[in-house]
Amino acid sequence: xxxxxxxxxxxxxxxxxxxxxxxxxxxxxxxxxxxxxxxxxxxxxxxxxxxxxxxxxxxxxxxxxxxxxxxxxxxxxxxxxxxxxxxxxxxxxxxxxxxxxxxxxxxxxxxxxxxxxxxxxxxxxxxxxxxxxxxxxxxxxxxxxxxxxxxxxxxxxxxxxxxxxxxxxxxxxxxxxxxxxxxxxxxxxxxxxxxxxxxxxxxxxxxxxxxxxxxxxxxxxxxxxxxxxxxxxxx
Amino acid sequence: xxxxxxxxxxxxxxxxxxxxxxxxxxxxxxxxxxxxxxxxxxxxxxxxxxxxxxxxxxxxxxxxxxxxxxxxxxxxxxxxxxxxxxxxxxxxxxxxxxxxxxxxxxxxxxxxxxxxxxxxxxxxxxxxxxxxxxxxxxxxxxxxxxxxxxxxxxxxxxxxxxxxxxxxxxxxxxxxxxxxxxxxxxxxxxxxxxxxxxxxxxxxxxxxxxxxxxxxxxxxxxxxxxxxxxxxxxx
DNA sequence: ATAATAACAGAACAAATGTTCACTGTCAAG
DNA sequence: CTTGACAGTGAACATTTGTTCTGTTATTAT
Numbered sequence: 159x160x161x162x163x164x165x166x167x168x169x170x171x172x173x174x175x176x177x178x179x180x181x182x183x184x185x186x187x188x189x190x191x192x193x194x195x196x197x198x199x200x201x202x203x204x205x206x207x208x209x210x211x212x213x214x215x216x217x218x219x220x221x222x223x224x225x226x227x228x229x230x231x232x233x234x235x236x237x238x239x240x241x242x243x244x245x246x247x248x249x250x251x252x253x254x255x256x257x258x259x260x261x262x263x264x265x266x267x268x269x270x271x272x273x274x275x276x277x278x279x280x281x282x283x284x285x286x287x288x289x290x291x292x293x294x295x296x297x298x299x300x301x302x303x304x305x306x307x308x309x310x311x312x313x314x315x316x317x318x319x320x321x322x323x324x325x326x327x328x329x330x331x332x333x334x335x336x337x338x339x340x341x342x343x344x345x346x347x348x349x350x351x352x353x354x355x356x357x358x359x360x361x362x363x364x365x366x367x368x369x370x371x372x373x374x375x376x377x378x379x380x381x382x383x384x385x386x387x388x389x390x391x392x393x
Numbered sequence: 394x395x396x397x398x399x400x401x402x403x404x405x406x407x408x409x410x411x412x413x414x415x416x417x418x419x420x421x422x423x424x425x426x427x428x429x430x431x432x433x434x435x436x437x438x439x440x441x442x443x444x445x446x447x448x449x450x451x452x453x454x455x456x457x458x459x460x461x462x463x464x465x466x467x468x469x470x471x472x473x474x475x476x477x478x479x480x481x482x483x484x485x486x487x488x489x490x491x492x493x494x495x496x497x498x499x500x501x502x503x504x505x506x507x508x509x510x511x512x513x514x515x516x517x518x519x520x521x522x523x524x525x526x527x528x529x530x531x532x533x534x535x536x537x538x539x540x541x542x543x544x545x546x547x548x549x550x551x552x553x554x555x556x557x558x559x560x561x562x563x564x565x566x567x568x569x570x571x572x573x574x575x576x577x578x579x580x581x582x583x584x585x586x587x588x589x590x591x592x593x594x595x596x597x598x599x600x601x602x603x604x605x606x607x608x609x610x611x612x613x614x615x616x617x618x619x620x621x622x623x624x625x626x627x628x
Numbered sequence: 629a630t631a632a633t634a635a636c637a638g639a640a641c642a643a644a645t646g647t648t649c650a651c652t653g654t655c656a657a658g
Numbered sequence: 659c660t661t662g663a664c665a666g667t668g669a670a671c672a673t674t675t676g677t678t679c680t681g682t683t684a685t686t687a688t
Binding site for chain 2: 634635636637638642643644645
């Protein structure tokens with residue numbers, strides 16, 4: 159039999175390759191006996207023998223007495239698996255999933271996710287290409303709402319549309335914002351303009367008249383509209 | 394105890410979160426007892442009970458009688474997690490680029506890509522998550538147009554909006570289509586209804602009146618509207 | 629109230645799986 | 659040739675771990 163050289167023997171490589179392939183395929187690591195079967199090693203003790211060596215060499219991590227407790231650190235080529243994760247993350251990065259946290263209904267306050275809101279809360283999310291979003295916005299401040307009813311038609315937003323919002327509590331001129339009008343008990347989407355002490359809320363539909371509010375304190379900005387999506391054909 | 398809602402209960406979410414975190418941290422999935430310990434579930438049978446439900450819902454895959462044989466398919470947000478190798482390719486696949494071939498202007502015929510049109514012709518394209526599009530549509534029949542002017546406001550489409558169209562020459566009832574009205578020299582977006590020999594073109598804005606056309610031969614369907622996108626903040 | 633169903637508990641069980649150990653074979657150096 | 663480190667075998671063993679089962683508690687519907 160060949161003596162232990164400095165590097166990896168064919169069996170070492172075979173085991174590492176199998177570990178990677180198996181984890182890839184099944185989503186969890188193989189057992190010692192499965193490794194043996196697929197690498198022509200008939201004895202479980204020999205598999206353990208090799209696994210110990212691979213662990214010493216830093217290719218894997220193991221937790222003793224734990225079934226399938228093998229963590230592949232780097233593959234046989236020596237390149238760290240983490241780089242792969244990064245590549246995937248980068249590709250994923252082009253596509254962001256925005257939580258769909260609720261509905262906009264004119265007569266009731268709009269749901270806004272709390273700052274500590276759980277990643278797993280939303281029943282569903284919508285996927286958006288990053289290129290459609292303002293590049294600067296941090297993703298965790300974005301959330302989406304589905305519009306219910308025809309109350310937003312003067313904002314050119316229809317029943318069933320999805321609006322992507324950014325959490326802000328102050329609007330700048332010219333931005334479209336979601337506003338809770340305390341005196342009317344109403345949520346509305348309007349272009350926001352603050353000019354000489356009063357607030358003008360301009361509908362997106364140029365044929366509609368603006369709302370002028372003399373007392374800015376009663377307008378409550380819920381968020382800024384970033385994107386509106388209307389699916390005519392349901393996916 | 395709370396009844397099973399349509400979506401995921403807090404425990405479902407907790408388990409999914411733990412599965413993801415554990416796998417990320419250790420490199421292999423947790424055992425049933427470990428899941429129980431970290432999610433305040435005292436009985437292994439209850440953990441199994443939830444795992445069965447998660448499997449039925451498609452969030453995980455399991456191999457029976459296999460220790461830690463859990464494969465996390467998608468997280469609670471519903472986005473695909475897959476294993477790292479496929480993730481990059483899959484993520485790419487989730488994103489489609491649709492050619493932006495021109496503008497819609499009310500007074501002139503709408504540009505429609507010819508059938509042999511080169512995929513690389515358009516100066517620019519827009520990236521759309523596949524999940525937003527009708528799953529059935531072949532991608533090569535989709536194209537996008539930018540709306541110029543306020544002429545489409547009765548279709549709830551604003552100046553600057555992007556409409557994604559599908560090439561069709563015949564519309565079915567209830568579809569929103571782009572139509573060239575020969576007698577008016579005008580392009581318009583309307584809901585299409587053909588009923589007892591005549592065509593009714595219904596604006597999306599429910600407060601507007603429909604156009605009735607007695608002679609169907611003068612309506613020329615340019616395409617079907619699949620998606621409308623409005624970017625409030627330019628990227 | 630009552631029945632039905634979902635949610636949960638805990639123990640007992642069986643199977644999967646890692647570990648240990650005594651033993652055999654190989655090869656190179658003294 | 660002998661020795662010793664390395665490589666490998668196979669079985670016995672001990673844990674870990676998934677499964678099943680009986681039963682209890684809550685929630686909803688009738």
